Amino acid sequence: MSPAFRHRPNRQWNDADGENFEQEVLAIPSDDDDESDDTTPDTLFRQGAPQQRHQRIAHPPTQAQGQVQPGFIAPQPTGGVANFAFPDINAQIERAVEQRASAEIREAQLKVGKLTAENRRLKTENEQLRNRLRAANIRFDPSKPGQQYSAEPQAPVAGTAVATAAKAPVTGSHALDETIRVCARKFFVFNEAFISPALFERPRPRTSSTNSNRYTDKQSKEDGQLSELYENFPESTHPYIPLIGFRTLYNTATKQFFRGAVHDLRTYAHVIFGIPNSEPLYVYNADRSQSREFKAFLTWPQPIPGQSFILPILFPRNVRDQSKLFRNLQLPLVLRGLLNGPKSVTRPSFTVQKAPSRANGRVWGSTGSTPGAMSYAIVLSILVNNTDHHHADVGEISGFRYADAFEFYKQLIVRALQSGGIAQERMEETMDFWDDIAFPGARAPSARAGGAQVHDQDEMIDMLAALQIETPFAASPPSIPQEEPPHAPSDEEDFVNNTPNPGNATMQETEGAAIQLIHDDPLDTIEPDIIVISHPPPRNDELGNANPPPPPSKARNPRQKKVAEKPVRRSQRQQGN
Structure with a gap:
């Protein structure tokens, strides 16, 4: 039942x-x-x-039970467990966990923000303390904090590392900040264009920049660069050289100057290098890889092993003549335009002996070329004629090592000047050749005999008259993808006959290479198949013109006149001005 x-x-x-x-x-x-x-x-x-069992107890029928209608059957309860609609407990747990995690994350982010701000404040304070210690010539000793090793007077305390020229002077004086900027630009052009700012933190070396062992090893090379920096900056700026504020001023001034110099040079390079209709090709993103004239500056008909930095642009008319190394008129013209402005390389202004008052040459008080200035002008000439769009230590397209090339040229010039004999004499003649072009009126007339200086100016004017001076371009051409670059440097760094790289060469090895290069007979070194650019050659025997035009109206033998009017050259040249 x-x-x-x-x-x-x-x-x-x-x-x-x-x-x-x-x-x-x-x-x-x-x-x-x-x-x-x-x-x-x-x-x-x-x-x-199972349901609870009740004891059966007979009860009389109630009044309500008696009223049940006949035939009515009460509903029977269903068996089993009743179903209840419980909420999803897992979803509630997940929401609770997410809310708690979000709260903890917000709290952690607030703590990180506070710690970051505190860390930044401590770094600034730490840098300020380091600047004070350096300026006071005090070394920090953990066991003896504040111990003073020198009795030198304390220099002015530099500002923080984030100080800017527009807000607060780094050195405490706007005039001193501007002095550092001017000296930095001049040092960049005339001395070292690729110095590492990390060297500034080192103490001043005891050696001189003209030390004969400067290029013996890496340490001596860096000591020479740092000594050259101290020698070309005023004494009032020396206490600030190790400070981070000095590096900020130096880097900002030199980078801005270099970008502006390259940009300006591209606007008038066609005047200097004389390639017809080449103005659009000197735009930074133009395709120069297929131009025969540009290739003639940077490549030989056949690669010369071990001479990746000895390029045709270093010689007059791109003719390889070792006795005329660095005597390409276009190279000092680049330095002339850099010092005196774009108009100084045009024919009408070449007879002007006085540079513009606001020109860099006047501001810097420059009176002559240096190994650094010559190397810098050469590197700029290679850069604007190469396929690279932007300046870098190593060209991103051509692979040319500009920093190594600068060091190579400067080391070659310095060692030639220190070698004595015919190598030194020829290098001094080369530097005089640069001075006559890049520094108008800087050399006193008494330094030369008779009218030799006028004769040199006549030759320069004839050279500029032969250049194809075109109208400046109105718009830049569209960017064209570069193809194979015209210059692919050799992996070997030798200079002549397996001479080691100047960065690793000894004094005797590189000196011997320099003497060999400058002393070689041009008849033994000229290439059988030379490349000559298409514009007319300059009227100057010293520029390598094999067929010079008739001499000026005065009948004379140019070679005899040159011997008679040989200028009195300086016996020694300093690397700085």
Whole structure:
């Protein structure tokens, strides 16, 4: 019998005629007495959850029960466990975890921001303290903080590393800041264009920049560069050289100057190098790789092993003649334009002996060329004629090593001047040749005999008259992708016959190479198949013209006149001015 019938003993059961069957129903024996409860999982699953058993107690029918209509059957409860709609507990847990994690992340970010600001403040304070210690010539000893090793007077304290010229002077004086900038530009052009600012932190070396062992090894080379820096800066700026503020002023001044110098040179390089209709090709992003004239400046008909820095542009008319190394008129013209402005390289202004008042040459007080200035002008000439778009220590397109080339040219000139004999004499003649072009009016007339200086000016004017001076271009051509660059430097760094790289060469090795290069007979070194640029050659025997035009109106033998008017040259030249 169903549990519903067993649990409702007081219900009256009637048929359709009203007869009461309650007693018969109650008399039916219960199955509880037949066998024990089967509580196996199978029976529990079929019967549902066990319900509480109530003792059967007979109760008289209530008034409500007596009112049940005949034929009515009360609904029976269903067995099993009731189903409840519980919320998704996993989603609630995930939301709670996310909220807590977000709160913790925000709190951590606030802490990181505070710590970053504190770290920045401590770094600034630490740098200020270091500047004060350096300026006071005090070394920091952890065991004895503040110990003073020198009794020198304390220099003015420099500003912070983030100070700018527009807001606060780095040295405490706007005038001194400007002095550092001017000296930095001059040092960049006349001395070292590729010095590492990290050297500024070192103490001043005890050696001189003209030390004969300067290029023995890397340490001596860096000591020579730093000594040259101190020798060309005023004494009032020396206490600031090791400071970070000095490096900021130096880097800013030199980088801005170099970018401007290269940009200006590209606007009038076609006047100097004389390539017809070449103005658009000197734009920084122009394609110069297919131009025969540009290739003639930077490549030989056949590669010369071990001479990756000895290029045709170093010789007059691109003819390889060792006795005329660095005597290409175009090279000092680049330096002339750099010092006196673009107009100084045109024909009308070449007879003007006085440089413009606001020109760099007048501001710097320059009176003569130096090994650094010559090397810098050569590197600029190579850069504007090469395929590279921007300046770098190593060209990103051509692969030419500009920094190594600068060091090579400067070392070659310095060692030639220190070698004595014919190598020194020829290098001094070469520097006088540069001075006559790049520094108009700087040399006193008494330094030369008779009218030699006028004769040199006539030759320069004739050279400029032969150049194709074109109208400046109105717009830049579109950028064309570069192809194979015209110049691919050799991997070998030898100068002549397996001479080591100047950066690693000994004094005797590079000196011997310099003497050999300058002393060689031009008839033994000229190439059988030379490349000559297309513009007319200059009227100057010293520039390598094999067929010079007739001499000026005065009948004379130019070679005899040259010997008679040989100028009195300086016995020694300083690297700086």
